[in-house]
Amino acid sequence: MWRRGVGWRSRGGWAGRAAGGGSGIMEQDEPVTLDRAAHASARALASPLLDDVQEVLVSEQHIARRVQALGQQISADYRGREPVLIGILKGAVLFLSDLLRALTIHASVDFMAISSYGTGTQSSGVVRILKDLDHPIAGRDVLIVEDIVDTGLTIRYLLDNLRSRRPASLRVCVLLDKRERRQIPVELDYVGFEIPDRFVVGYGLDYAERYRNLPFIGVLRPEVIRDQGGR
Ligand SMILES: O=P(O)(O)OC[C@H]1O[C@H](OP(=O)(O)OP(=O)(O)O)[C@H](O)[C@@H]1O
Numbered sequence: 001m002w003r004r005g006v007g008w009r010s011r012g013g014w015a016g017r018a019a020g021g022g023s024g025i026m027e028q029d030e031p032v033t034l035d036r037a038a039h040a041s042a043r044a045l046a047s048p049l050l051d052d053v054q055e056v057l058v059s060e061q062h063i064a065r066r067v068q069a070l071g072q073q074i075s076a077d078y079r080g081r082e083p084v085l086i087g088i089l090k091g092a093v094l095f096l097s098d099l100l101r102a103l104t105i106h107a108s109v110d111f112m113a114i115s116s117y118g119t120g121t122q123s124s125g126v127v128r129i130l131k132d133l134d135h136p137i138a139g140r141d142v143l144i145v146e147d148i149v150d151t152g153l154t155i156r157y158l159l160d161n162l163r164s165r166r167p168a169s170l171r172v173c174v175l176l177d178k179r180e181r182r183q184i185p186v187e188l189d190y191v192g193f194e195i196p197d198r199f200v201v202g203y204g205l206d207y208a209e210r211y212r213n214l215p216f217i218g219v220l221r222p223e224v225i226r227d228q229g230g231r
């Protein structure tokens, strides 16, 4: 349940379960405490995937707090309207699902799949649509939800493509902005975190389709990338 005074909503997922809590309904009515957050981290620390991680750039708790704040801001900005959130597969799936739960307004969801990276860590620069929207967006308030903007090539392509379908408005919400790497200027309306020029994984972002399930944003050890055929 949304709690104005507390300012964020329990995700009621593994944080609650790791704390040994009872039913999901009770968990969701309680604010997240520091103890619960610590339990979630302990659980993440027990993952064998962590052996491959050199550094955590953005913790699970920071992500949760920022996503709630973005949800509040977007809900206020779109009050009285009903935006369609367009999640860009696959990286934005976790961000979109948390952001959606942080919204207090009506909103619908659609997905596009775009690829420019293949399985490596360097952009090929070639953007392809792998899956298009299920529904038209003419006259709709459209919010693109992306995990990361790096060179800017993907979001520029998406903005040009979606604008040609005549939405009422078109904005971008991105979790991570790797501004140093920009090749073309793009305007981002909502940004979670600005990050340095590092190849990051976790919270939906992959390396060779792995590590999307890490609950934080991290950097892999160089030998992991070497061993798995990257740069
Ligand atoms: O700003 P850019 O340099 O264009 O990079 C950003 C894009 O790269 C990633 O997609 P990726 O092709 O890795 O697909 P995925 O989301 O399915 O992992 C990410 O999800 C963005 O869409």
Ligand SMILES: Nc1nc2[nH]cnc2c(=O)[nH]1
Pocket (backbone or CB within 6 Å): 117, 148, 149, 150, 151, 178, 198, 199, 200, 201, 205, 206, 207
């Ligand atoms: N996983 C991942 N995908 C990206 N696409 C563009 N930059 C990145 C990055 O740092 N990590």
